[in-house]
Amino acid sequence: MKPKLNDVAQLAGVSVTTVSRVINDHGYLSEKTKQKVFAAMRELHYQPNNMARSLQGKNTQLVGLIFSDISNPFFAELVSRIEKLLFAKNYKVILCNSADDPQKERDYLQMLMANQVDGIIAGAHNLGIEEYQQYGLPIISFDRYLSDNVPIVSSDNFNGGWLAAQTLQQAGADKIAIFTGKSHAGSPTNGRREGYEAYLKQQGLTAHVHELPFELSPALKTMEIRTILENHDYNGIFCSDDLTALLTVNVAQQLKISIPDELRLVGYDGTALIRNYHPALTTIEQPLADISTLLVSLLLQRIDDANCKLEEKYILPVKLIKGTTA
Amino acid sequence: MKPKLNDVAQLAGVSVTTVSRVINDHGYLSEKTKQKVFAAMRELHYQPNNMARSLQGKNTQLVGLIFSDISNPFFAELVSRIEKLLFAKNYKVILCNSADDPQKERDYLQMLMANQVDGIIAGAHNLGIEEYQQYGLPIISFDRYLSDNVPIVSSDNFNGGWLAAQTLQQAGADKIAIFTGKSHAGSPTNGRREGYEAYLKQQGLTAHVHELPFELSPALKTMEIRTILENHDYNGIFCSDDLTALLTVNVAQQLKISIPDELRLVGYDGTALIRNYHPALTTIEQPLADISTLLVSLLLQRIDDANCKLEEKYILPVKLIKGTTA
DNA sequence: ATAAAAATGATAAACGTTTGACATAACGTT
DNA sequence: AACGTTATGTCAAACGTTTATCATTTTTAT
Structure with a gap:
């Protein structure tokens, strides 16, 4: 079986309370016990169970990404950038290829809710998904109107x-x-x-x-x-x-x-x-770099403070890349 | 607040047990109550909390995908296909761009463990990640040796x-x-x-x-x-x-x-x-279609039965696409 | 030596769900 | 009317963690 909090406590010779305190950096802790606990965690390859944690009210640190299809290089690059930015902030990404199918998109939304994601970045092509607002979840949209109160990031x-x-x-x-x-x-x-x-x-x-x-x-x-x-x-x-x-x-x-x-x-x-x-x-x-940075930053703001005021629209400037075809 | 099992039960005028039974199709159930419960679920937009369910021992229905970088069109297409296949089987995908960085790959592995994924498909480029075997988790690899007992799918x-x-x-x-x-x-x-x-x-x-x-x-x-x-x-x-x-x-x-x-x-x-x-x-x-199908099917087999016997290597035939450059 | 501060522990409730044990009610069949 | 089957309910434990409370011990400063 996977090691649990209790196993770590036993090995480190401390109480579960203390181990939990170490993990969450909560209350008084001596350097010595901290080290003991960390050592035990390493030795057992302990990983706290995120399911149990988020049941306790902790964030899941999960973000849903809904795009039409990442085999399109544009979305592939966008998703890749977003994933990297989010990972750096300790968020993980659940990927959804909606394939421009409204029903699939609806299913994905439900699924993301069931998985208690902290927020969603959506850039699919389907319109008229009313469902987006009814879950009171932080959502940022790329290049497309979803519903009122969902900020849109797009290029000009x-x-x-x-x-x-x-x-x-x-x-x-x-x-x-x-x-x-x-x-x-x-x-x-x-x-x-x-x-x-x-x-x-x-x-x-x-x-x-x-x-x-x-x-x-x-x-x-x-x-x-x-x-x-x-x-x-x-x-x-x-x-x-x-x-x-x-x-x-x-x-x-x-x-x-x-x-x-x-x-x-x-x-x-x-x-x-x-x-x-x-x-x-x-x-x-x-400007994919700016777009992804902005999408992530807005989302994190909304996650941080559910009713922080954001603009309706963020329009980023485009740039002419001069080749030889024109 | 999000609706809970209890709210559904109240609205439907039945007990939580019954609602849970309906959701899990467990025990005796009359068509009438089933309908009542489903109606209540719809009305409340109820979504069972997957965290709580998986704490109970249910699968998370999450699969981790570790690839070097999906902005590479090859991986983009592979990941897109895998995601579609898995979604059809009611699995969700957590995406990891390891960026060919062993440390990032290690971090991702830990993260996936913490999130209780049911399995992993890995196609990154880093070698010598010993960690792969120590978690007793179903893993299938694409095109690269990870460790003994991790089946490899590759083209010829x-x-x-x-x-x-x-x-x-x-x-x-x-x-x-x-x-x-x-x-x-x-x-x-x-x-x-x-x-x-x-x-x-x-x-x-x-x-x-x-x-x-x-x-x-x-x-x-x-x-x-x-x-x-x-x-x-x-x-x-x-x-x-x-x-x-x-x-x-x-x-x-x-x-x-x-x-x-x-x-x-x-x-x-x-x-x-x-x-x-x-x-x-x-x-x-x-053969990307076959590769992704095989990767998914092998993984699901392993998830179904942790010690089902699989080959060490699956080598799929390649095909010449004749253009005009040779 | 004494008091305050710091460190740890024991215990238990809570998160939302599943599931088993048990009880009981409604139903159809003879 | 008695019986088995089907349907529902009550209750409680369990999953792995967090966190609050209270209690106790150890350390530090005076």
């Missing part, structure tokens, strides 16, 4: 879209399209699209919006893109995520459309993966 | 290396190098290298091994690769992971070395990301 999507369009134009494009996800209210890509549209309007250019459903497989997306490129003579395209930009590069290559001479391209996200392995791609970088 | 690295070399030769290369990670005992890339060396030997060709330390940043790796390509006239290169292959493609482009005419290239891993967004890259695909 509007300005990102604007910047992308501007970059394309300044690179010589004047027939500029956007490839974006399905637009439902609250979706983060909406802001990007609005920024793009606003810039084009200001410049007296027409917007050409192509919606490529988010859940489409890359193969199908490729086909769509191919059709679009064959039937229009765009000389600039803003892809509202970098992966779609990569597909577009591939299609252009197949169609022998030269980039950036005939077609300029700007992506969005600018993960480390893209910057490192596709330095050629011009893209709008979301 | 040797054959993968062999296949890569063979592919390069059949594509017309006769001066074939390998870019691989630092070789320490137990590292999975060793097998790939051995397969490569064995094939070259069989064909009477010389091996050219370049070790690019795993932890090198992409920028530094790029420099190294550049130096290598400038100073040797290889016409075939086997990169023991796809990301390095991408870097090599980039460098070759810069140096105006044409692929595959002057230089043939084979990568390793073949994640969905690579197959979807870099279909041109010839690579050796690890």
